Amino acid sequence: AQTPKMKVAGVHASPVENAWNSRLHGAMQKAAEDGLIDYVFSEGVSAGDYPRALREYAEGGAQLIVGEAYAVEAEARQVAADYPDTAFLMGSSGEPAGENFGTFGTWNHEAAYLAGMLAGQMTKTGTIGSVGAIPIPEVNMVINAFRAGAMEVKPDVKHLVGFIGTFFDPPKAREAGLAQIDAGADILYGERIGTADAAKDRGVKAVGNMVDYTPRYPDTVFANAIWNFDPLLRLAMADKAAGTPTAKNYTPLSLMKQGGNDILFVDSMVPAEALAVMEAKRKAIKDGSFTVPIDTAEPK
């Protein structure tokens, strides 16, 4: 007999086109296609409405609720406390809480580091740039890792940083990218979507973040610092099914050795020697002999 499917709800603060949300959304859609879960979701849920959406799903019998607690840390924990039968898996910068409030961080800094290594070897001007949303730890972390990776292979590399002040404004990210190209950058790390458009306009190269942007910008995006939500989701589902407490930090599943993040690149666009250096480091990260430092300070 078939086990009943688990009821999973996604509560997205942004529209699900937003790269980060799309990773969560995609992973849950995939699980639904695999016949493992029933997936329902809300998007564009503002902070004021967020706790209500959580509660409605909890009251509606969702067994696992996936979302983001960043803007509503206290309220989300309160909701979890009120609905002990539901597991919560929340993107958060905070700690797990109670019995059922699990958290995760978006750690694709390892992939960003590797991308930085490629960028450092490939830049001709010696200047690279990163365009981020706003300087929160998760954003800072990848940008710092990207720079660190570049610096490892090219210690004198110049790294520009721009923040667009909002999480979703591609035209603005594009302008920020163009500004960096004007300032000499020839490889852009697009923490935010829109950055690669600038690179495409000016015929320089770009690195994507979180999602695989190569199909969208062929010939421009040569590498992506991918983040996979699947391992986190699958573990949380397993925990919930097995009745193990879900109030834990799922972040380690984001690590490369767990398959949580990785670099995705286009062979033909990357020089072989650069690739070799990067691949060596990738192996070191996977086998644990190298740890990419975590630096959440605001990059300057």
Add this chain to the structure above:
Amino acid sequence: MTAVLDILASVGLWAAVLRIATPLIFGTLGALLSERAGVLNLGIEGIMTFGAMIGWLTVYQGGDLWLGLLAAASGGALFGLLHAGMTVSLGLSQHVTGLGITLFASSLSYYVFRLAVPVAGSPPTIEPFQPIAIPVLSAIPFLGETLFRQTAPTYLALVLALLLAWILAKTPLGLAIRLTGENPHAAEARGLDPIRIRYGAVVAGSALMGLGGAFLTLSAFNSFFPTMIQGRGWISIALVVFASWHPGRALFGALLFALFDAFQLRLQPIAGGLVPYQVFLMMPYLLSIAALVVVARKARVPQALMRPYLRGER
């Protein structure tokens, strides 16, 4: 200091200025046209959103880019018709109606978008307008690289600004529009139909607003996504005031604002936030308020702005 000068001397900055200014030029011209006839259209933010959505959707469904612009203009015009119906025919409060239309048009855009485009991982794209290097002119150093390597809608915006300036200042139609905005009773006494003129101005103005939105999805970017107008409509309302209702000055104001923005983005990587970016973003609003104070004393505001005109009332 030299860094600042470098930025100001860079081609990229000035090219960006035109690009950032384009949606504002469309929006400002649209709002200006409608206000010149005496109707404030606070529906602009929503109308731009709808234009961005419907223009993009048209192209996404296989339409030509120009068809997309046409769809955006028509969509804007339809909301303009709604605004005119409520404020010109019925004389309802212009700002309340306008805010209602903003709320309606933007939420409707998101809704229709979500229905029409199944949720995908990253926003689906279209092939946007490409920059056109105008032969000969684009070879001029500096000027050619900034002014003459833009996409078609940017050229369209510049042409429209000049055209509207011409129409308002030099043609009988422009005079009729101005007279209607100053005193609709006087217009009627000259055998003009203030109601039709207001309808025309609001509908045409809203079409321009729709184009401004579409620029964002068909040229500045290649996807639509909610909240993408990001207050550009409100900035346009401010710029109209700043420009004291002159298309030429509106063009200047839009470029000035875009210069702030482009400059600020370029200053950030080197200055690292000596001045918080919010201060730059506040400038257009504060300058507009200041401009209003100056302008109000000169009574340059169209005198019948926001005054409903109902036939046969006195």
Add this chain to the structure above:
Amino acid sequence: MSASSAPNEPAGATPALSLAGITKRFGTFAANASISLDLAKGEIVALLGENGAGKTTLMNILFGHYTPDEGSVWVDGRRLPPGRPKAAIEAGIGMVHQHFTLAPNLTVLENVAAGTQGLLSPRLDEARVRRRLTDLSDRFGLAIDPGRRVGDLSVGEQQRTEILKALYGETKILVLDEPTAVLTPAEAEGLFSTLRRMAAMGLSVIFISHKLHEVLSAADRVVVLRGGRLVGERRTGETSREELAELMVGRRVERPVRARSAPGPVVLEAKDLTLLREGRPLVRDASFTLRAGEILGLIGVSGNGQSDLARLLFGLERPSAGTLTLLGRDITAEPPRARILAGIGRIPEDRNRDGVVADMNLWENAVLERIREPRFSRLGLVRRKAAKAFARHVSETFDVRGGTPDTRIRLLSGGNVQKMILGRTLDPAPAVIVAAQPTRGLDEGAVAAVQAALLKARAAGTAILLISEDLDEVLQLADRTLAIHAGRLSDPVPTEGLDARRLGLMIAGEPANAGPSGTVSA
């Protein structure tokens, strides 16, 4: 048709203009009821009638501002489509509106040119407009600089602009709605001689006026409206002022007459009051005294500062110089409510705009100007019972009909509104009443009631300043009369022995005792 100036037309010739059976209702109220009227080529017709008789409405229908409910307009035998000013203009009708229809921010040229050229033509032909303007100025002596901003023009120049606008097209019929209301008698005479010249060139003219002497001297024919109906039509040569007056009001006019009285001590004294607006003097060095138990009449052509003087006395504006003393107390700087408390009762010129808040109730309007007095409020809260009782009392005493204290004022008729205003002012009787145009636009019954109330207050010792454009009213009520011209007051003269002609001279700024029959002194 008057033989003097209108060319003789063969009987049955098509009239230049013909109004046929025009009816126009606003709601249930008929502003025009089956009015028919013809105008011959080169003829000057005057339209006469009291305020609200429907004159402007009729002209608005003729020009296409309003669509008639019944009836039609014909020009040269062709029917005009209703409700289309453009069609009227194209048919050769030009109209000078009672309230100017000008855009102050535009130039004279722009105001005139608007609507005269095809909306789709790529360029406004300014040269053509200029040529036409020069041509018109030459022909009719209406010179004006086309480049000037209309907002910077004087009232007379603005009117000239209006006339140029009306004449701009191939105008065959000129309509002027109260063109002389803002002119002095001399200026008015100038205008009429222009009109006669135009008529001699074949232009047909309809003008509206309240002034009988103007009508008699300038027009060939007079048409009288009353209550929306055409009640009479006379050749000017074959009628008299008395007949026209009677036609206008519908019956022999019998108004209260003032009894002799001995004025008491000085109650109100104005000394050198001056009011400047944007540097322009509106009232200059106005001085007068007002005694208990007398009525002082103030006459003048509108626009000469009487409204501004009233605003100074009402406390709506501070004088730039001068003092105002009430019962020995300097009230120059006192705001309206302090003045009311000190004993000034006020009747505004425009009762619908200033006198009341049309969308508030009768009781609220009755007490609004005294709401802060303990009689009507306590601790910032309105004493509704007392207020309503007061409103009821006013309504009963002054015969305010058509509503209870809870009725919206908008629903009351003009006369009843005026009686309410008078009633709230007179309870209790103040030391001084400043009454601006207190009977303007009222029907005859209401006029008599208002006048009687004023005379009664006078008898009780109240001092009254009566500002009126109705010279007969002033002759009838005032003990002394003074005139205001260009912001300056003349010396007051006893009304005994004055006549309308003398008052006319005073209005024009000439001293009353300089006339040939000048036997009176101040």
Add this chain to the structure above:
Amino acid sequence: MIVERRASRPLALVLLAPVAAIAAALCLSGILIALAGAPVLEAFGRIATGAFGSRLSATETLLRACPLILTGLAAAVAFRARVWNIGGEGQLYLGALATVALGFSNPLGLPGPLLTVLLMAAGALAGALLLLGPLALRLRFGVDEVVTTLLLNFVVLLVVSLMVEGPLKDPLAFGWPRSVPVLADATLPKIVARSRLHLGLLLAIGAALLVWFIQSRSTFGLESRATGLSPEGASFAGVPLRRTLLKVGFLSGGLAGLAGAIEVLGNRLYVSTDLSPGFGYAGIVVAMLAGLNPLGAVLAAIFAAAMFVGSDSMGRALGVPSFIADVTVSLCLLTMLVALFFSTYRLRRERPA
């Protein structure tokens, strides 16, 4: 076709107009719901249960109504006196900002309830002062306040952004741009267990009663109404226009500022740039729906909140995109505007003679 004021307003018409408006709005959004492939009638049912069907939904509806009542009052008070305050959103944010700025610490050691009251007063004052600027510009220079109050909304939002990324930034928020929270002592208590509904709702209703009393019973109410209906008439009657308008502005801005203070103290505890999903603008909707009546504003706010919360929940349940909630609310506004118009005016076809 000409517009004509009705000679009288039959009661049936006055009562029927809002009902017709809501019906029309629901019909229109029904079409959109059907386009999404959802059963329309069931959707309407879900809207109702989503708004009031359970303790959760009812308390959430009332929670959302709370700031709307206050911003609705702010708009109603101002519009009554023809002060076109479009700046409710900015006033709300400034009120919230002031509350947090003064309420994250308690250097004087004030007792909690007193602190709460003072913080609400501070929030209200901040909102009030923000409206006085545009009003002063109007009175001094004749600058129309529609545009100035609108523009200030964006300025204030940027100020908030600046503060929450700068001086007021919460060091414990992991870089997330939001302010430090107000002291727990100062927060408003919840009034329904296991819900987010807080005392602010009762305060908002109290404010509505107070405003109603002021407007209908006080000399200031009478004078401000007169000012709005006819500035000329009011000033002839000696109503000090400037002072009255300033008082109206103070009250209106204060109410909007109070909305921000209460939202912080009762619900959110800190301020961020997403504190309000447009409560200030929605307040204008509420005021119009209420016909500018203060007590009506309570009902209209609850109605608008219910429409939003109900539609939101319906969208979740039936897979209709959640944007339907805003579509429905805005449709209600537009249809209501038209309906109110037709209860006062009518269109008359001009008889082609």
